[in-house]
Amino acid sequence: MIQYDVAIIGAGPAGMTAAIYAARANLNVLLLDKLAPGGQIVNTFEIQNYTGLGTINGAELAIKMFEHTQELEVAFDYGTVIDIQAEGNLKKLICEEGHSYEAKAVIIATGTKPRTLGVPGEDKFTGTSISWCAICDGAQYRDKKVIVTGGGNCAVEEAIYLAGLAEEVTIVTLFNLTADPVACSKLRAMSNVRIYEFYDILEFLGEDKFDGLRAKSTVTSEEITVHADGAFEYIGLEPKAEAFRGLGILNEQGYIETDSYMATKASGIYSAGDITSKHMRQVITACSDGAIAAQTVAKYIENLH
Template identity: 45%
Template sequence: MDTQYDVIIVGAGPAGLTAGIYASRANMKVLLLEQESPGGKLVKTYKIENYTGVESSSGVDLAMSFMNHGLAFGAKIDFGSVIKVENKGKLKKVTLDNGKEFTGKAVIVASGTKERPLDVEMAERFTGRGISYCAVCDGAFYRDKVVTVIGGGNSALEEALFITSLVEKVNIVIRRDEFRAEPKIVEEVLNHEKINVIYKHLPESLIIEDDNIVGLNIKHVDTGEITPLMCSGIFPYIGADPATSFLDKAILNERGYIVVKADMSTDIEGIFGAGDVIDKELRQVVTATGDGAIAANSAVKYIKNNF
């Protein structure tokens, strides 16, 4: 596989794949780098109903459409986790955790965010065997059982609704006294016979029997009272952090998001940001694709002006 490219795009979600389309159509030699599955968080999303022109689609179907379109104009894709982006003269060198190295004239970082882990003892040990961050991926393991979803945003509620088709009952635990999700989704959740909402509680500790999760102790945010909540699976949707550990901190804000200008450029020449990983107000598929298009257009201009 070639190691030298015009544009290297870190992340093959909606932002990265859209950037790939625009850069490839501008006759750039493009490489996409992805550490998981192309499509980003779309792959883990049950249903999309707010992407213009697509009235309703499963996340997986939309992700496949994005991938096929993203690679249709000649962009290449490789897999691995980026651990370093550094200057090599006028070029950028990108290093993966598997030892592969690539050089590019411009880098677009569209690496997205990573789900925040459940902050209770032994959570890491039971991830994949009782704790899951993807109901679409793992919901079938809990068929006809009781599960608990933690979180009050769109992602938590959408995944709770999805998993109702598989399980006996879904508990939703939120720390506030109201949801942060879109009213339409909230209404659907509150009217669903399989969903039980528990307000003003936080996860406190896992309940383990015979080395299996059988429940979750939850704590009331005001009184501190601990209540056992019996369940076989736990799905935390408690926020996410930007995947930017490989970047120079000079282009990041205090929370680790990339600070970009209107053209998606950063304070480091030749590095651009796009999608959920940048500092912005709204993180949605439709905003990510717009970011990707702008970033690619700016990267192409940068290359034409500097090489």
């Protein structure tokens, strides 16, 4: 079994940046992910606030980041880590697929996953008419009607993208639009967009075929029915950290607690990106976390010798 200096779990922006900085510190690096590199940005049509790039497609940025890791000969493998076991100064990563890896240090950068509404009809249409990725599934709704749930940055940005394809886009959000003001203004100016703010979604409708949703105003108690051919949910994220619960490094919300050096309470285990307990979750802050974690790991490994 190859023994690595550092194993990085998660190949999103945080994990890939950590891999780049660790490789440049002359560490033997393993980058692991159960899916293709990129994390959440692969599903983002446009990223408009990554310094120096203006507007860039999320998948394109992911490819550029991964190519950078490969220029530095970072080892990449597919694997779903289900446990981390400490064996002296080594950490053993156990994967669902049956294989395992050893490393002196671990950086957890598994990120988050979309939160679901948990209302009637959601399970029934998940994967067919309800999606969490407009860039993946938006094309099938060309000249049709779609619903977007949520009012944050992801919801507004993806609604703008969908409005360029669909006949009509309806946003239904429990609060008001909280996204970047420029994006909100752009969305509100689109003629084929309707917005229902302060509405609680009660259920998704349809028997054999998706037919929309029913919602209730939290201000007036008015109920509305919105008919559509599909829906996209953007109501927030939750951490992908269940595999690490036994390490005692999670807070009550399930995020990993770190210090300013991205170190957890567990010796030799660090974290970076959206999986950590933090105020702002953006591509640029994930990259910053990854750089810090890698530099901290380099010093940790140096002190092991």
